[in-house]
Amino acid sequence: MKHPDGHVVPVISALAVAMAPHVSGLPGWIIAWCVFMWLYMLVQLKTRWPVPGPVLRHVLAFAGIIGLLATFRVQIGADAFVGLMAVMAGIKPFEMATHRHRMITVLLTYFIIITSLFRSESLWTVLYMFVSVFVTTLALVRINHPRGRFRPGITLTARIMAQAVPLMILLFLLFPRLQQGLFSVETPGSGQSGFAEILSPGSISRMARDPSVAFRADFDGTLPQTRGLYWRGIVFNRFNGVQWHPADRPAFVHSRQRDLTGSVTYTIVLEPHKSRWLLALDRPVDAPPGARLTTDHTLFAGRPVTRRRVYQAISMMDTALKKKEPVPSPVALGTDNNPDTRSLARSLAKGLSDPREKLDRMLAFFKENHFTYTLTPPLAKAHPVDDFVIKTRQGYCEHYAGALAFMMNVLNVPARVVGGYLGGELNPYGDYITVRQSSAHAWVEVFMPDKGWVRVDPTLVVAPERLEQNPDGSFLNSSGTGAIPVHKRLAFMLEAANLKWEAWFTGYSFAAQKELMAQLGVDTARGQWRTILLLVSLTLLVLALFLRFFLHRLGPEKKDPVAEAYTLFCKRLARIGLVRPPNLGPVDFLNHVNTLRPDLADNARTITDLYVQIRFGKTHSNALTKQLITHVRHFKPSGRAKTPSHKWNSH
Amino acid sequence: MMIHKKHLSIRPTRHGLLFLIILGAMMAGSINYNNNAGFILVFLLGGMALISLFYSLKNLIGLSLFFVSASPVFAGRTARFTFQVQANGMERAGVTLALPEQADILETSLLKHETKTVHLPLKTTARGVFTPGSLTVSSVFPFGFFCLTTRMSLPMSCLVYPSPADGPVTPVKGGGDLDGTAGSRFSGPDDFQGLSLYQPGHDVGRIAWKAVSKGQGVFVKDFTAGAGGFMMLDFDAIASTDTEFKLSRLCRMVVSADRNKTPYGLKLPDRVIPPAQGPGHKHQCLRALALYGKKDSLS
Numbered sequence: 001m002k003h004p005d006g007h008v009v010p011v012i013s014a015l016a017v018a019m020a021p022h023v024s025g026l027p028g029w030i031i032a033w034c035v036f037m038w039l040y041m042l043v044q045l046k047t048r049w050p051v052p053g054p055v056l057r058h059v060l061a062f063a064g065i066i067g068l069l070a071t072f073r074v075q076i077g078a079d080a081f082v083g084l085m086a087v088m089a090g091i092k093p094f095e096m097a098t099h100r101h102r103m104i105t106v107l108l109t110y111f112i113i114i115t116s117l118f119r120s121e122s123l124w125t126v127l128y129m130f131v132s133v134f135v136t137t138l139a140l141v142r143i144n145h146p147r148g149r150f151r152p153g154i155t156l157t158a159r160i161m162a163q164a165v166p167l168m169i170l171l172f173l174l175f176p177r178l179q180q181g182l183f184s185v186e187t188p189g190s191g192q193s194g195f196a197e198i199l200s201p202g203s204i205s206r207m208a209r210d211p212s213v214a215f216r217a218d219f220d221g222t223l224p225q226t227r228g229l230y231w232r233g234i235v236f237n238r239f240n241g242v243q244w245h246p247a248d249r250p251a252f253v254h255s256r257q258r259d260l261t262g263s264v265t266y267t268i269v270l271e272p273h274k275s276r277w278l279l280a281l282d283r284p285v286d287a288p289p290g291a292r293l294t295t296d297h298t299l300f301a302g303r304p305v306t307r308r309r310v311y312q313a314i315s316m317m318d319t320a321l322k323k324k325e326p327v328p329s330p331v332a333l334g335t336d337n338n339p340d341t342r343s344l345a346r347s348l349a350k351g352l353s354d355p356r357e358k359l360d361r362m363l364a365f366f367k368e369n370h371f372t373y374t375l376t377p378p379l380a381k382a383h384p385v386d387d388f389v390i391k392t393r394q395g396y397c398e399h400y401a402g403a404l405a406f407m408m409n410v411l412n413v414p415a416r417v418v419g420g421y422l423g424g425e426l427n428p429y430g431d432y433i434t435v436r437q438s439s440a441h442a443w444v445e446v447f448m449p450d451k452g453w454v455r456v457d458p459t460l461v462v463a464p465e466r467l468e469q470n471p472d473g474s475f476l477n478s479s480g481t482g483a484i485p486v487h488k489r490l491a492f493m494l495e496a497a498n499l500k501w502e503a504w505f506t507g508y509s510f511a512a513q514k515e516l517m518a519q520l521g522v523d524t525a526r527g528q529w530r531t532i533l534l535l536v537s538l539t540l541l542v543l544a545l546f547l548r549f550f551l552h553r554l555g556p557e558k559k560d561p562v563a564e565a566y567t568l569f570c571k572r573l574a575r576i577g578l579v580r581p582p583n584l585g586p587v588d589f590l591n592h593v594n595t596l597r598p599d600l601a602d603n604a605r606t607i608t609d610l611y612v613q614i615r616f617g618k619t620h621s622n623a624l625t626k627q628l629i630t631h632v633r634h635f636k637p638s639g640r641a642k643t644p645s646h647k648w649n650s651h
Numbered sequence: 652m653m654i655h656k657k658h659l660s661i662r663p664t665r666h667g668l669l670f671l672i673i674l675g676a677m678m679a680g681s682i683n684y685n686n687n688a689g690f691i692l693v694f695l696l697g698g699m700a701l702i703s704l705f706y707s708l709k710n711l712i713g714l715s716l717f718f719v720s721a722s723p724v725f726a727g728r729t730a731r732f733t734f735q736v737q738a739n740g741m742e743r744a745g746v747t748l749a750l751p752e753q754a755d756i757l758e759t760s761l762l763k764h765e766t767k768t769v770h771l772p773l774k775t776t777a778r779g780v781f782t783p784g785s786l787t788v789s790s791v792f793p794f795g796f797f798c799l800t801t802r803m804s805l806p807m808s809c810l811v812y813p814s815p816a817d818g819p820v821t822p823v824k825g826g827g828d829l830d831g832t833a834g835s836r837f838s839g840p841d842d843f844q845g846l847s848l849y850q851p852g853h854d855v856g857r858i859a860w861k862a863v864s865k866g867q868g869v870f871v872k873d874f875t876a877g878a879g880g881f882m883m884l885d886f887d888a889i890a891s892t893d894t895e896f897k898l899s900r901l902c903r904m905v906v907s908a909d910r911n912k913t914p915y916g917l918k919l920p921d922r923v924i925p926p927a928q929g930p931g932h933k934h935q936c937l938r939a940l941a942l943y944g945k946k947d948s949l950s
Contacts, residue, residue, distance in 0.1 A: 145744045172690055553705070
């Protein structure tokens with residue numbers, strides 16, 4: 001190609017736009033790598049610095065792969081894959097000398113676009129995807145027509161995209177969705193938000209500064225009237241001296257609770273956390289499809305949540321449950337750990353027999369002994385409970401909950417730690433609550449013989465403000481729109497729009513397709529395969545109609561009315577024996593007609609003059625064309641020419 | 652000749668197939684992760700690729716080609732086929748014209764109402780009438796995923812003269828009744844004999860400009876050869892058994908004689924062209940050489 005430079009800017013723009021959503025998830029050196037290579041190529045356009053040859057390119061590729069191996073070790077996961085594509089995207093602009101390489105680069109860019117969609121399916125991601133596809137397609141058009149002007153390229157790309165949108169929507173609605181994936185591979189980006197399945201010092205504070213969304217709960221206008229929203233996730237009822245663990249195998253409730261008066265129903269959109277524990281308001285009383293209710297009143301899903309999961313939960317906000325529960329035995333604590341706390345608990349509770357009195361005494365101990373709430377406590381050693389209760393007296397929810405549950409069990413009162421989230425941010429525009437990782441919390445449940453498991457939050461004794469605030473100091477509940485600053489309000493509105501979108505868009509599944517079919521009057525109750533077949537045939541029908549529509553729009557061949565009229569004129573003359581040989585010009589043919597049939601001369605002259613005037617004249621006029629057509633239509637010669645026309649054929 | 656829908660054949664390019672594979676991979680990923688945004692992208696890109704086909708068709712349909720000319724060349728030289736491409740009210744982008752078995756292709760683009768004259772070079776090998784046969788018009792615009800091709804039979808041919816072969820300019824004998832003194836008379840233009848009065852029809856190159864500038868009237872220089880002398884280029888006079896070589900030698904002689912303004916005639920075994928001069932005569936002789944022994948297929 002004579003103009004290899006014309007591609008550089010469009011292709012690099014496309015790569016940069018496609019890579020942008022990955023910036024937050026990529027290691028810094030890869031971003032620097034891409035920016036450096038691309039800037040070099042752009043500057044090179046002006047300065048004509050040498051473009052790296054094949055040897056240097058291979059060295060660069062090798063260096064990039066070494067860097068990837070150093071960063072991601074041997075974890076060939078989704079993040080490493082995105083990293084690999086980023087490294088390739090960085091050096092791709094160096095080898096764009098041939099059409100083939102340029103095309104491959106653009107196709108790679110399309111692939112990068114889809115990887116960003118696996119990170120997030122939010123409204124903004126999808127809208128950004130359209131921008132990205134536009135820029136990339138513009139580069140594609142440019143590559144295939146390098147000398148073309150820029151503006152028609154933009155128009156063409158926009159047109160093609162706009163025309164593809166109806167098809168895209170129809171196919172999106174109709175293409176049958178499988179309920180389960182083909183292979184189980186971890187979703188890119190899902191690794192950031194963790195959900196601790198072991199309660200050990202530090203596991204929650206790690207999350208305390210993570211503002212990413214853990215889940216959202218949509219209450220459909222009926223917000224629960226309560227102070228403090230405890231989101232129950234996991235129950236820890238085993239202690240090994242250092243850490244709290246959940247039960248090895250959860251036991252499930254087999255009978256469903258029938259009486260649901262006073263319960264709240266809401267929808268939770270749970271971000272992937274790789275765990276099988278689903279979150280619900282304390283306490284859930286029924287399990288959504290695909291999950292079961294445990295005897296600990298937690299929800300346990302059939303498979304780990306590796307992609308966003310939408311489910312409906314039903315909870316009773318009154319923690320005292322109506323159902324009578326069997327008295328559990330206290331948690332086995334081992335014998336040789338945390339001896340100082342054990343003796344402390346025993347001495348504090350000396351003479352007390354009522355579990356409630358014991359509990360009050362323990363809470364009073366925390367309150368009166370200068371315990372402080374901090375997210376950065378000193379490191380715990382071999383006996384973490386001792387370290388915390390006796391020595392440092394600095395900690396956060398996890399320390400307090402763990403210590404209290406430990407002490408209560410020492411006193412033969414069954415107690416366990418519950419992990420989950422506390423609070424959330426109410427979006428006044430969407431009637432839903434956003435709960436972030438930073439709201440992670442742990443509290444205690446103590447078994448009272450008369451009331452069953454009762455929630456006790458020792459953290460509140462030390463830091464009562466925790467009920468209203470997140471650990472990092474931000475407020476949990478925000479009510480009313482009046483006091484909210486404008487930028488925050490805008491953020492709420494955008495978030496609400498996004499949630500509405502996500503609730504519909506990411507929730508669009510086979511069930512939704514069945515519903516759509518039902519709305520269209522198709523009976524889908526008779527079996528899944530029938531519905532799938534119907535959807536497949538509808539998809540194909542849409543494709544076929546679409547192709548037909550566009551090919552039809554090409555229309556029948558555009559006819560030239562002038563040529564048609566003249567052809568008709570010749571045909572009519574041929575009928576009376578005046579055949580026009582193909583190499584004879586119209587004027588010569590006219591002379592020929594004149595000599596053989598002087599009676600037709602006038603009409604033939606008018607027609608020929610018009611034809612010549614339209615065809616070879618400078619002005620184009622529809623009036624002349626119309627005139628020609630009228631004349632030809634009225635030109636009906638009859639009789640036979642005196643001389644046969646074969647004379648002309650000998651040419 | 653105007654390109655119609657029915658003329659066009661569509662096939663995916665290598666990159667189109669690669670795109671299809673990538674789209675398939677994207678689809679598999681979207682199905683696996685139940686990723687609705689992925690589906691959206693796959694359907695968008697797939698739809699765009701389909702629609703691009705429509706624009707590819709539109710880009711070629713209605714385009715007119717007129718076959719203009721191809722001037723004769725000597726064998727081994729490059730012939731230039733000249734076409735006229737007419738846009739007919741549509742912008743045409745990246746239209747490729749190619750002749751069969753030729754590496755040289757030509758890419759052109761036209762504005763809405765533009766008419767362009769384009770030349771396709773074509774290397775010739777042997778003398779005779781060269782007919783490229785067909786012209787391939789194709790385009791991968793706009794995405795490069797589909798290649799639309801149409802083959803047009805090319806009613807064009809190019810006369811290829813033998814390639815001139817150098818060699819000693821052996822005195823060529825005049826044939827038959829013109830024999831004898833040709834050898835001594837053939838002295839070339841340097842053999843200046845005198846001036847004679849200019850008459851219309853005389854070669855302008857022979858005008859004695861000095862005499863004109865002196866106001867003595869318009870005279871033409873007379874050379875030996877010009878004073879009734881001519882040479883007869885005789886096929887049989889060349890000592891060789893190779894017909895092609897003989898034709899090449901004759902070709903060179905015709906060119907030299909024409910350059911030297913020497914009247915010359917050509918004697919081929921099957922044809923005699925009487926001595927004369929000028930471009931028309933030269934072409935007639937070269938054409939006779941080009942077509943010697945071949946069926947005259949030029950009309």
